[in-house]
Amino acid sequence: xxxxxxxxxxxxxxxxxxxxxxxxxxxxxxxxxxxxxxxxxxxxxxxxxxxxxxxxxxxxxxxxxxxxxxxxxxxxxxxxxxxxxxxxxxxxxxxxxxxxxxxxxxxxxxxxxxxxxxxxxxxxxxxxxxxxxxxxxxxxxxxxxxxxxxxxxxxxxxxxxxxxxxxxxxxxxxxxxxxxxxxxxxxxxxxxxxxxxxxxxxxxxxxxxxxxxxxxxxxxxxxxxxxxxxxxxxxxxxx
Amino acid sequence: xxxxxxxxxxxxxxxxxxxxxxxxxxxxxxxxxxxxxxxxxxxxxxxxxxxxxxxxxxxxxxxxxxxxxxxxxxxxxxxxxxxxxxxxxxxxxxxxxxxxxxxxxxxxxxxxxxxxxxxxxxxxxxxxxxxxxxxxxxxxxxxxxxxxxxxxxxxxxxxxxxxxxxxxxxxxxxxxxxxxxxxxxxxxxxxxxxxxxxxxxxxxxxxxxxxxxxxxxxxxxxxxxxxxxxxxxxxxxxxxxxxxxxxxxxxxxxx
Numbered sequence: 345x346x347x348x349x350x351x352x353x354x355x356x357x358x359x360x361x362x363x364x365x366x367x368x369x370x371x372x373x374x375x376x377x378x379x380x381x382x383x384x385x386x387x388x389x390x391x392x393x394x395x396x397x398x399x400x401x402x403x404x405x406x407x408x409x410x411x412x413x414x415x416x417x418x419x420x421x422x423x424x425x426x427x428x429x430x431x432x433x434x435x436x437x438x439x440x441x442x443x444x445x446x447x448x449x450x451x452x453x454x455x456x457x458x459x460x461x462x463x464x465x466x467x468x469x470x471x472x473x474x475x476x477x478x479x480x481x482x483x484x485x486x487x488x489x490x491x492x493x494x495x496x497x498x499x500x501x502x503x504x505x506x507x508x509x510x511x512x513x514x515x516x517x518x519x520x521x522x523x524x525x526x527x528x529x530x531x532x533x534x535x536x537x538x539x540x541x542x543x544x545x546x547x548x549x550x551x552x553x554x555x556x557x558x559x560x561x562x563x564x565x566x567x568x569x570x571x572x573x574x575x576x577x578x579x580x581x582x583x
Numbered sequence: 584x585x586x587x588x589x590x591x592x593x594x595x596x597x598x599x600x601x602x603x604x605x606x607x608x609x610x611x612x613x614x615x616x617x618x619x620x621x622x623x624x625x626x627x628x629x630x631x632x633x634x635x636x637x638x639x640x641x642x643x644x645x646x647x648x649x650x651x652x653x654x655x656x657x658x659x660x661x662x663x664x665x666x667x668x669x670x671x672x673x674x675x676x677x678x679x680x681x682x683x684x685x686x687x688x689x690x691x692x693x694x695x696x697x698x699x700x701x702x703x704x705x706x707x708x709x710x711x712x713x714x715x716x717x718x719x720x721x722x723x724x725x726x727x728x729x730x731x732x733x734x735x736x737x738x739x740x741x742x743x744x745x746x747x748x749x750x751x752x753x754x755x756x757x758x759x760x761x762x763x764x765x766x767x768x769x770x771x772x773x774x775x776x777x778x779x780x781x782x783x784x785x786x787x788x789x790x791x792x793x794x795x796x797x798x799x800x801x802x803x804x805x806x807x808x809x810x811x812x813x814x815x816x817x818x819x820x821x822x823x824x825x826x827x828x829x830x831x832x833x834x835x836x837x838x
Contacts, residue, residue: 432673
């Protein structure tokens, strides 16, 4: 891969001809896209469309086989991770921790984390600080992990399938919290989800991927005006 | 945030971490522990009434600590593999710290855990040794007691000095297993085993009896110098293995 793009970042994420293959499976194929800063972006598509691979590349968890990739104007690395709050796909939190331990961990290791903001979020999401992760429901654990991400004052938040396996009420509570949080800060948020029905109000911009390639990308309001809703558009694109 | 305090926190958390997955519950483990302790007490009591046991003759009992470098290997490997098993690897590998700090933290945590086990083993062997000797001779010879403790301390310290190497091996084998180099794992095991056999056959001063100063006589100054050189070399090798593990996580691991 060639060195990072050197210009001042006008986009939160820039991909040019990015390809990534796992064995026989082509996860991303010549993907080129630019994602604007300061808005909430839905990365949408069926399983295997390359959403999680894109996020892992942005976090430096894996390397592209070819192409240029820049996040916040720099090549992904552990240094760029200072400025990104990332919720990994299918992640779990450390079972022996209490919520308070998790906040202490985040405060010491994740730049920009505010314990006060996290406590406010814990109140809103009704998660007691002394609760152990091992005793949490899947929904409660998901809320904790989202709190760890959202309580960080960073320019980019990436949430990979934050609602999977979570009941409807927890989903709605998390989405309300995210909308409230986004409205108060200048932050770019990338969210991949299959729960588009509930998550749709989150998005200002939408990107549709299929089999590692870009199908469509655009302003969410314009897409809604053309197709009624992002969910309806998703159905028409993939059926 | 300071990267130093973050690193220290990572080490401390990994040292505290226990994995209960697939293991019996706490009550069962306590039950097994108490049963094992009772069995040891019964055996020690029986032996001390049947034979004359003094602290100067039971020095080789410290050999029981041989397992410490082995468990430090196991601790290190499971600290790495548990990140995958427990689906926390995404958090771990996206921390804003260089990979070498992530692998080094796990290595130090494994050494710390091994040190904790060594301390408990040292205390247990000391109590058991004093108990059997006292029961057998109805007295305690303080000179023998001191010599017994010094021998145990020397042996335990030597084993602990090996733990950075075995822990870094555990880290490296754990990361190989999760990387694209996984097919090379059997080769790595064979290379390590053969290397150990060849190396140990050329280092007779690594004999336990000589290391603890019992039966085979104390080590000479020259042997001691060789031992120190060997240990320093093992730490350099440990640093290299930790760096290789960091490289594997950075460049050869697909998530």
